[in-house]
Amino acid sequence: MHVPRTPHAGLSRRRLLGGLAAAAGAGVLSGCSSDVLSGLTASREEAGTLAYWNLFGGGDGVRMQQMLDTYQRDHAQVALSATTLAWGNPYYTKLSLATIGDKPPDVAISHLTRMKNMVEAGLLQELDPAALARHGLAADRFTPRTWEAGLVDGRAYSIPLDTHPFVMFYNTDVCEKAGLLGADGALTPLDSPEAFTDAMRRAKQVTGAYGGVVASISETSTPWRIFQSLYSQLGGQVISDQGREVVIDDAKATEVLTFLRSLTSDGLFPAVADYQGSIAMFAEGQAGFYFQGEWEISTFQTAKTPFSMTLFPHLYREGPYAVQADSHTFVLPRHPDTSPERLDRALEFVASMLDQSRTWAEGGHVPSYRPFLESAEFRDLKPQSNYAAAAEAAAYDAEGWYSGSGSNFEIVTGSAIGAVIAGQSTPATAVGRMRSALRDLARTPSPI
Amino acid sequence: MSTETVTPAARPVQPPEPSTARPPGQGRAATGFLLPFGLLYLAFILGPAVYGLIMSFFDASLVRPGLGGFAGFGNYTEALQSADFWSSLWHTLWFTILTTPPLIVLAFVFALLADRVSRGRWFFRLAFFAPFILPSAVVALIWIFMYTPELGLLEVGLAKIGVTAPAWLGDPTWAMPSLAVTTIWWTLGFNFILYLAGLQEIPRDLYEASAIDGAGPWQQIRRITIPMLGRTTTLVAVLQVIASLKVFDQMYLMTTGGPDFATRSVLQYVYDQGFTNFRLGYAAAVSMLFFLVVLAVSAVWFTIVRRQEKEV
CATH class of the missing domain: 3.40.190.10 (Periplasmic binding protein-like II)
Structure with a gap:
């Protein structure tokens, strides 16, 4: 490399490299790239994290955020990362691809009518009745229509949140x-x-x-x-x-x-x-x-x-x-980490969401969680209770x-x-x- | 930098190497420099392409391991018999037809005008180029706002002058032209810059000489500028046709292929089939068919342009 270089050319190359390095550095510093980094380095998230994907925009999105805030307040030790994606095919495409790629969220929302295909594709984790009961999520806590419509060969893969x-x-x-x-x-x-x-x-x-x-x-x-x-x-x-x-x-x-x-x-x-x-x-x-x-x-x-x-x-x-x-349900995508701690954390999160059925019902949805649906509190909630029969x-x-x-x-x-x-x-x-x-x-x- | 490039002069004790056409070591250096690119090309372009070709002959599913059952040409015959495939292919071609001529002609005209401005030239250059640096999501949002029925800027503006606006993105016949307009606004800047660079390459004395011979501005454009920009036009045209055929982002973001699939491009069809419907084998077959189309279009285009260049 004895090609004589003009100082200008050398300077600009160095500047360019410097600029690139600075840009990369800025990218690392900005919070949004941490996911990318952890994706690139394939580092597993630490214990005590909970990734949750949902498809709620508009008023639903606001209410879900309130519920997440409540959960976070009660479970300060859990690092919750909630992601909202555009609903419909884009959402299910991303959820499927993430699960196939072994990087699924711990808990995700799925429509009841979309969940069965995911079960058949082997993308969802079967929910053990004993584990569900441990968190107060046994079958008898839910309206029969929403619970039974979600069963595949008599096995539970989803926990219904509502009927809409x-x-x-x-x-x-x-x-x-x-x-x-x-x-x-x-x-x-x-x-x-x-x-x-x-x-x-x-x-x-x-x-x-x-x-x-x-x-x-x-x-x-x-x-x-x-x-x-x-x-x-x-x-x-x-x-x-x-x-x-x-x-x-x-x-x-x-x-x-x-x-x-x-x-x-x-x-x-x-x-x-x-x-x-x-x-x-x-x-x-x-x-x-x-x-x-x-x-x-x-x-x-x-x-x-x-x-x-x-x-x-x-x-x-x-x-x-x-x-x-249709009904929104909570599902647990098939996850490489099968530890009972992670399962308990996920189910406890779902239980916390269902405990806040009131907040969710204020967004118009008919709750499927019977302790709230059958309460006087819901009967007095208008106009929601006008159309609860639709469920x-x-x-x-x-x-x-x-x-x-x-x-x-x-x-x-x-x-x-x-x-x-x-x-x-x-x-x-x-x-x-x-x-x-x-x-x-x-x-x-x-x-x- | 690399040790291979140390010249014999640095090691005078070594006997001089037999003289070749090239300075010693350069071939190895070239290989060394090309290697990183070669590996990436192999890993991310050639490898997946070959894998895609193999996959297109199988009933591969995204959610089942392995390639699945052998399908022979089954995926290809299904695609060729599918109305959805042909209509999405036509949408892509229609989009290319709608966008390519304006993106060449307008870019040329604006470059010509911006080149002639004597004051504030930087402003015009920036103004035309600025949209190009916007991400597709931002462009989509801006134009969705403008196209909103009843409330959008375009509908309200046209109503003021007594014109009833169509449902820009909602009407199957208007959706594609609307997307084309958005795309022209967005990507014009790239061709504009190429033309601007081309214009600056043309020696000034040609214009001066022709002016002395009595040529007017229009004659100068026709007889000097356009012919001298021939190479730029070829480049712009080829890049533009390929870019238009590859359309995906703005359509997916603005209409998701609707209304009524009227704007689903062939790439979105591949995406829908492969990732949403899990039908990887079929999606791979469609990709291969589309690859042949792009190849054919590019080949035809090259021949036409080459011939024109020879005539000039």
């Missing part, structure tokens, strides 16, 4: 002016498609804009939820035999889709509304009714919207009441390797349904599209 049904929000000012409230302040029952349409028309006259609103675009779960609620009331099913067969009932599906489309084509609902837009319209009083999972309660409390909530209406009375719902009528998404909350199943069905509500597609086309897309999925051998 699709519900009806209504603006009390608008409904009062529209003459839709009874003497006791309760909403007039909307017990047929005609009664429902009529109520929307009267609400529209009051708001001057729309009667009701449901998210139809850039969103697949909401259209699926409203469809599934009505379609289940008609007794319809979409897939069966663990997702290997598509059993859409054309007549029933078309009836529901035609009804949903009639709401937007008559101008009672906006045809095009995304998730945030639908919230804004209800919060600003441009729509008297809003259809979504009960978790949006916090949004409207913050916005000081005059509102209440009740069961999603029972429009098709041929069958028993049904409404789309027993929950129409969970059918089982299949591609099914569950926020899954491919909801995406292919929800996008076809959303296109009908938005007026971009006809009911017949949508049913055809759902069938062919689901058949492709049903034909594909399960990778699990």
Whole structure:
């Protein structure tokens, strides 16, 4: 290396290297890179740590944080690291990959409808009844529907936190002016498609804009939820035999889709509304009714919207009441560290969360922990207790390797349904599209 | 630095080595310098690519150990018969068609203008280049705000002048153009800088001479600037086509492939199949097919551009 170098070139190279070193140093110093470092060095976390993953945003996220703060106050010796990720496929993809890579969190939230696939893929730890009982988490502490729906071959892999049904929000000012409230302040029952349409028309006259609103675009779960609620009331099913067969009932599906489309084509609902837009319209009083999972309660409390909530209406009375719902559950991903201390720490964390069911229920969810659900405290919690019955009528998404909350199943069905509500597609086309897309999925051998 | 580079002059007792075309030791030094890159290339590019090729012939699952059952060309035939694969491939191509011409033409125009500004040139350079240094998540957030239906800047702004805005990201026909606009705003700066550098390479005296011969500004651009920038344009075009074909971030962040899968790029299809659906073998087969497409597009593009260059 006797190439003569100009001082300038040497200086700039040294400067560059210096700069890189400084940047790397800054990265090490900043807290966020400690995970990266521990990942690179594969150092196991020290005893007394608890990693917890969840998918709660918005009001749920705020409440979960309160619960975590309480846990942390009572368990100061445990280093808790809670991570919130975007829900739906991204969340389950990350949770699965982390578990496959032997770096799972100690405790994670999973939807009940997503948990079974993770069990079949061997990603979850079976929960020993004795260990559960030790922490006050025995089966009889939970509502039978949520507990039993989570069993795989009679074995427990999940601890249910709640049921979150699709519900009806209504603006009390608008409904009062529209003459839709009874003497006791309760909403007039909307017990047929005609009664429902009529109520929307009267609400529209009051708001001057729309009667009701449901998210139809850039969103697949909401259209699926409203469809599934009505379609289940008609007794319809979409897939069966663990997702290997598509059993859409054309007549029933078309009836529901035609009804949903009639709401937007008559101008009672906006045809095009995304998730945030639908919230804004209800919060600003441009729509008297809003259809979504009960978790949006916090949004409207913050916005000081005059509102209440009740069961999603029972429009098709041929069958028993049904409404789309899912449950949040706690699961313990398969972990390389199988020490009993870690298991106890994880279960104690879950028990602490369930003890705070009140805080969680304030976010709208129907608790599945019976000591709280059956208390007078919950009965007096309004409007949550108005729709607590939905938990027993929950129409969970059918089982299949591609099914569950926020899954491919909801995406292919929800996008076809959303296109009908938005007026971009006809009911017949949508049913055809759902069938062919689901058949492709049903034909594909399960990778699990 | 390395001991191999010590020259014979440093060890005068040693007899001079037989003279070769190259100074002694240089071949070994070159190997030494290339080795770290070679190893990384082998470990992170070539190795995984070969493994992916093998995997594409098996029913590999992310959640089962090993490669799984042998599938032959099963994954390939499934992909070729899948409407989802073809539509995602078309989305990627459509995105490339929508973004490549504006990203070349606009970058050229803006570079030309910024080059002509006499005062505050640094400002224009910075203004056009600044978006490029933003992370994709920030870009996605900014544009999601602007595209929000009913409340977003674009819809409210257009309403003021009496135009009804479409649902930018919500309408299947508008979502892709909206993503293209975002991408153009975001990545224009890179091509812009390449063109700006190219413009500064053109000798000033060419313009002076042509001005003396009576050429106007438009003639100068057509007869001097564009031909002299031919190599830059080739570079920009090739880089741009490949970058556009590789689109993933902004689509995944802004629409997650929606609405109604209208903006799912082929890379997201691979991601969805491989990581979300655990179907690694199938995802690998789709990747291989996409690799062939990129190869074909690049080859065609190179031939066209080469021929043009010869004509110039």
